[in-house]
Amino acid sequence: MKYLCFGYYDIKKFEGMSETERNAMFDTCWDYDDHLRANGHYVGGEAVQPSETALTLQNKNGKVAVTDGPYAETKEQLGGLLILEARDMNHAVQLMSEHPAVKKYGNTFEIRPTGDMTELEEASKQRRKKSR
Numbered sequence: 664m665k666y667l668c669f670g671y672y673d674i675k676k677f678e679g680m681s682e683t684e685r686n687a688m689f690d691t692c693w694d695y696d697d698h699l700r701a702n703g704h705y706v707g708g709e710a711v712q713p714s715e716t717a718l719t720l721q722n723k724n725g726k727v728a729v730t731d732g733p734y735a736e737t738k739e740q741l742g743g744l745l746i747l748e749a750r751d752m753n754h755a756v757q758l759m760s761e762h763p764a765v766k767k768y769g770n771t772f773e774i775r776p777t778g779d780m781t782e783l784e785e786a787s788k789q790r791r792k793k794s795r
Contacts, residue, residue: 671771706746
């Protein structure tokens with residue numbers, strides 16, 4: 664089963680690190696990602712730009728409203744996500760508990776199971792095909 668692992672970091676802590684400390688952190692984390700890859704657990708992942716670059720879409724009175732940034736004002740920001748392959752949630756927790764971002768650097772990961780949309784997508788495809 665696939666799990667989305669959202670990685671959060673403390674902005675002030677990150678900004679307070681020297682370049683050498685940041686490089687060591689990234690190198691250690693990517694070493695662990697290589698370990699996950701080698702064992703068939705790493706499906707993918709991406710970093711995200713800072714929250715200042717985000718846009719939020721919302722329906723307001725039947726129209727899409729676009730606003731700058733996310734809603735939450737918080738010291739922790741989403742830094743990226745990792746897609747993990749694990750047997751179950753306990754296995755996902757076990758794997759991510761060993762990630763240096765959590766274990767060594769005190770960052771936070773939120774783990775969520777992915778939803779299998781295959782049947783819903785196929786049913787939608789069939790409905791859309793009939794309506795054309």
